[in-house]
Amino acid sequence: MNMAERQATQDLERNARGxxxxxxxxxxxxxxxxxxxxxxxQVLEPLDLLIESGEFLTILGPSGSGKTTILRIIGGFVEPxxxxxxxxxxxxxxxxxxxxxxxxxFQDYALFPHMSVEQNVGYGLMVRGTDRRxxxxxxxxxxxxxxxxxxxxxxxxxxxxxxxxxxALARAIICEPRVILLDEPLSALDAExxxxxxxxxxxxxxxxxxxxxxxxxxxxxxxxxxxxxxVMNKGKIDQLGGPRELYYxxxxxxxxxxxxxxxxxxxxxxxxxxDKLRLETxxxxxxxxxxxxxxxxxxxxxxxPEQLSLETAPGASPSDELTGAGRGTLESLDFVGALTHxxxxxxxxxxxxxxxxxPALSPALAPGTEIGLKWRQADIHLxxxxxxxx
Amino acid sequence: xxxxxxxxxxxxxxxxxxxxxxxxFLVIGFWRVDGSSMVxxxxxxxxxxxxxxxxxxxxxxxxxxxxxxxxxxxxxxxxSIAYFVWKCPRAAHYPLLVMSTIPLLMSxxxxxxxxxxxxxxxGFLNSLLVAIGILDHPSTIFLFNQTAILIAMSxxxxxxxxxxxxxxxxxxxxxxxxxxxxxxxxAWQTFRYVVLPSSLPGTVVGGMFSYILALGxxxxxxxxxxxQGFTFGRVIWSQFGMAFxxxxxxxxxxxxxxxxxxxxxxxxxxxxxxxxx
Numbered sequence: 300m301n302m303a304e305r306q307a308t309q310d311l312e313r314n315a316r317g318x319x320x321x322x323x324x325x326x327x328x329x330x331x332x333x334x335x336x337x338x339x340x341q342v343l344e345p346l347d348l349l350i351e352s353g354e355f356l357t358i359l360g361p362s363g364s365g366k367t368t369i370l371r372i373i374g375g376f377v378e379p380x381x382x383x384x385x386x387x388x389x390x391x392x393x394x395x396x397x398x399x400x401x402x403x404x405f406q407d408y409a410l411f412p413h414m415s416v417e418q419n420v421g422y423g424l425m426v427r428g429t430d431r432r433x434x435x436x437x438x439x440x441x442x443x444x445x446x447x448x449x450x451x452x453x454x455x456x457x458x459x460x461x462x463x464x465x466x467a468l469a470r471a472i473i474c475e476p477r478v479i480l481l482d483e484p485l486s487a488l489d490a491e492x493x494x495x496x497x498x499x500x501x502x503x504x505x506x507x508x509x510x511x512x513x514x515x516x517x518x519x520x521x522x523x524x525x526x527x528x529x530v531m532n533k534g535k536i537d538q539l540g541g542p543r544e545l546y547y548x549x550x551x552x553x554x555x556x557x558x559x560x561x562x563x564x565x566x567x568x569x570x571x572x573x574d575k576l577r578l579e580t581x582x583x584x585x586x587x588x589x590x591x592x593x594x595x596x597x598x599x600x601x602x603x604p605e606q607l608s609l610e611t612a613p614g615a616s617p618s619d620e621l622t623g624a625g626r627g628t629l630e631s632l633d634f635v636g637a638l639t640h641x642x643x644x645x646x647x648x649x650x651x652x653x654x655x656x657x658p659a660l661s662p663a664l665a666p667g668t669e670i671g672l673k674w675r676q677a678d679i680h681l682x683x684x685x686x687x688x689x
Numbered sequence: 690x691x692x693x694x695x696x697x698x699x700x701x702x703x704x705x706x707x708x709x710x711x712x713x714f715l716v717i718g719f720w721r722v723d724g725s726s727m728v729x730x731x732x733x734x735x736x737x738x739x740x741x742x743x744x745x746x747x748x749x750x751x752x753x754x755x756x757x758x759x760x761x762x763x764x765x766x767x768x769s770i771a772y773f774v775w776k777c778p779r780a781a782h783y784p785l786l787v788m789s790t791i792p793l794l795m796s797x798x799x800x801x802x803x804x805x806x807x808x809x810x811x812g813f814l815n816s817l818l819v820a821i822g823i824l825d826h827p828s829t830i831f832l833f834n835q836t837a838i839l840i841a842m843s844x845x846x847x848x849x850x851x852x853x854x855x856x857x858x859x860x861x862x863x864x865x866x867x868x869x870x871x872x873x874x875x876a877w878q879t880f881r882y883v884v885l886p887s888s889l890p891g892t893v894v895g896g897m898f899s900y901i902l903a904l905g906x907x908x909x910x911x912x913x914x915x916x917q918g919f920t921f922g923r924v925i926w927s928q929f930g931m932a933f934x935x936x937x938x939x940x941x942x943x944x945x946x947x948x949x950x951x952x953x954x955x956x957x958x959x960x961x962x963x964x965x966x
Contacts, residue, residue: 376867396870403871409864413886413963422882423872474872 325387326477326510327352328373333382335368343368344535345382350478352387355504355511357521360531361557367482369531370514374480375399386477402471403480406487408463410455416442416466417451423474441469444503461492468500472507481513485520497523518558522546530554547603548680555601555682562607562651566600566681575620576681581647583625584618586676597684604652606678609641610671611661623679625672627651629664643672711946718940727935735940745924745941752921753948755839756903762843764896767850768888774851775858786855790848797845801912804841808832808913833915841913842903849902850895857891858884889963897956901949921945 327350334345343365350356358366371377372384375396384392391399402423410419418425421438429437442448445465455463464484471479481500485493501524504511515521521528522542530537530545530553538550549555556563566578566585574589580600587600610624618624630642630650639660641653651672664670719731739745774785792800807813808831815827831837861884869879907922914920925945928938 374871376871396867397873397875401871403868405864405868407862407864409862409868411865411868411883422869422874426869426872426874426878426882470868470872 325352327387328478328510328512329385329388330369330373331383331385333369333372333379333384335365335372335377336380342534343372343379346536348529348536348539350510350512351527353508353510354526355501355513355524357513357515357525357528358531359515359518359521359528359557361516363533364531365534366514366516366529366531370403370480370482370512373478373512374401374403400474400477401480402474402476403482404464404467404471404484406483408455408467408484410463410466410470412455414454415451416447416453416455416458419455419466420469420473422470427474437473438469441473444472445469460488461496464488464496468503472503472509476509478510478512481511483515484513485515486517493520494523500524530557532557549601549682552599552682552684555599555680560604560652560654562602562604563682564600564602564649566598581645581649582651582672583623585623585674585679586618586620587679587681590681598681599684601680601682602674602678604640604654606674607643607651607653608673609643609653609655609660609664610673611663612671618676621676623672623674623676627670627672629666629668629670631666632660632664643670714939714942714946717936718943720936720939722934722936725933735937736944738937739941739944748919748924749921749944752904755835755842755920756900758839759842759846759903760896760900762839763846763850763899764854764892766843767847767895767899768854768892770847771851771854771858771891772884774855782859786852789851792845793848797908798912800845801841801909804844805832805913808837808840832913834917835914837913837915838910838918838920841909842906843899845909846899846902849898853891853894853898854888855891857888861887886963890960893956893959893963897952900952904949904952905945 329350330346330348332345332347333343334341335343348369358369360366368377372379375391375394379392382392383390386400411422414422417435417438420441421434424434424437439448439451442451445468447462447465447469450458450462450466455466458466467484485496488496497520500511500513504524513521513524525542527539527541528545529539532551532553538545538554540548545554545558549558549561552563555561564580564582566580568576569579569584570577571589576587576589578585578587578600582600582602585600590598616622616624625645627643627645630644633640634657637657638654639657641655643651643653645651653672717727718735719733721728721730721732721734770789774782774789777785805812809815810827810829810832812831814831815824818824819827831840865883865887866879869883870876874882905922907920907926910918910920910923911926921941925938925941928934928941932938
């Protein structure tokens with residue numbers, strides 16, 4: 300990215316923040332028992348989902364999880380084989396694409412190559428027969444918002460990837476849709492530009508107060524931008540919640556491993572004390588609240604890499620209900636800057652990941668060293684297994 | 690033989706086979722005829738005759754006009770067919786395209802006989818029109834005139850219009866069509882503002898094919914045009930046949946060649962402009 304482009308992106312971040320506009324009414328989308336089947340293949344199990352007015356909802360999942368199908372059904376490009384779709388309480392299942400007050404930002408931007416930036420952005424108004432002067436005014440206004448006020452006469456092929464992205468966005472917001480659908484719009488951008496666009500999108504959404512439904516396979520993108528995240532797996536919703544909830548309280552093994560780094564351990568319930576469980580794991584004895592995952596029988600014990608700490612002297616004190624203690628052999632240390640990624644081999648051969656602040660690590664640590672492990676029992680979390688590990 | 694020599698041969702043979710006869714014609718155009726033999730000297734007499742005799746110019750202009758009509762008719766019908774194929778389910782595209790281009794595999798003469806038997810006095814078209822009561826008795830207006838040439842050429846050159854149009858339609862990303870309807874455009878608006886401009890290059894190329902082929906065609910006018918169907922192609926042909934004035938025929942062929950090159954040049958400009966924007 301060159302200097303000019305960086306400057307432009309910084310400018311548009313400032314533009315996007317601005318004062319918050321009053322919340323536009325409407326934009327609540329409800330999926331009731333929506334399912335999709337192609338021949339014998341059920342790509343989307345019947346599901347219910349309520350997208351609140353004005354929220355930034357991300358549909359996250361690996362390819363083939365059904366996330367794009369949901370977006371296409373909401374947009375009206377695909378007719379669901381079952382279920383009903385409601386917008387602000389009214390059924391819109393049979394409403395054609397052209398009549399839905401939604402606009403889409405496509406993965407490949409889908410800019411009309413023979414039209415200038417101005418004509419692309421004004422297309423939605425033009426086909427509605429909006430007055431020419433009004434169109435010009437609003438196009439300029441929207442182009443200012445996305446920081447492309449001086450690119451009106453350019454053709455799409457004369458723009459960089461990030462600029463095309465912003466034109467696509469401008470084209471989607473100009474008709475003031477009740478919902479904006481975004482189909483992996485950032486996947487073609489490089490990492491730096493992508494981070495800036497994430498902040499810009501979030502800022503823009505706050506400013507115009509329109510419901511955003513964003514589809515991605517990138518969990519970091521989902522955490523950065525979303526009010527709520529729907530995690531899709533094999534055509535089903537695995538979990539719906541805020542970024543923190545999904546990160547610290549994943550419901551399933553899939554969510555626990557897909558959403559950031561995690562350590563998953565087999566556990567056996569040794570004792571039930573009221574609503575507390577004592578479990579034996581390859582890491583050592585852990586305590587956890589009794590959860591539905593545990594009562595169902597098939598579960599895994601999870602502990603985030605950053606929640607594990609190292610002790611140079613192994614086995615000083617046994618596990619208790621507050622602090623867990625275990626031991627292992629240092630496998631490798633990878634310095635990545637502020638953090639060091641550590642791999643520890645347990646007695647049963649399983650390798651755990653830990654992420655530790657570099658300054659807190661003793662320089663004496665080297666691969667092969669016997670070390671002690673510590674964690675807070677409150678950080679232990681049980682998840683339901685569904686037989687898949689990603 | 691070195692590898693270089695082999696490559697040279699591979700390129701040289703077609704270059705010589707195409708450029709040789711063309712160069713020959715350019716040269717012969719400056720010769721003259723003495724009795725029944727050609728005399729190799731240099732004179733502009735053939736070109737002077739062509740440009741000063743209004744008969745030739747009139748025939749040329751009428752032929753250009755006819756070719757333009759042929760191009761228009763075959764591009765309108767060809768575009769419609771290509772568009773229909775494109776709108777069909779994907780699996781049907783290839784069979785439909787093969788079907789619409791099968792006439793290319795048939796002999797040109799056989800096609801013309803078929804068209805003649807359809808357009809003739811007791812042909813299919815007349816029988817049909819009489820049967821459904823549009824005509825009282827068979828008509829002769831369909832054969833042996835300019836209209837017959839127009840109809841026959843439009844049919845014969847149709848595949849040349851269908852293929853390039855289909856190829857450009859095929860290249861339009863589906864997301865552009867989705868984006869258009871997503872922004873509220875009706876089916877007609879999507880066609881008018883997205884599909885048509887995007888398929889302009891193929892449309893121009895298809896039209897150009899028909900135009901150039903029609904411009905030089907001398908068999909179709911002869912077979913379905915009758916005495917009224919006198920085109921520039923036939924004039925040239927008659928110089929090589931009945932009149933036995935090869936130099937004059939070569940000079941007129943040269944004029945036709947340059948005319949075709951100009952048309953190709955203009956079409957190329959339009960295509961380039963359409964693809965750049």
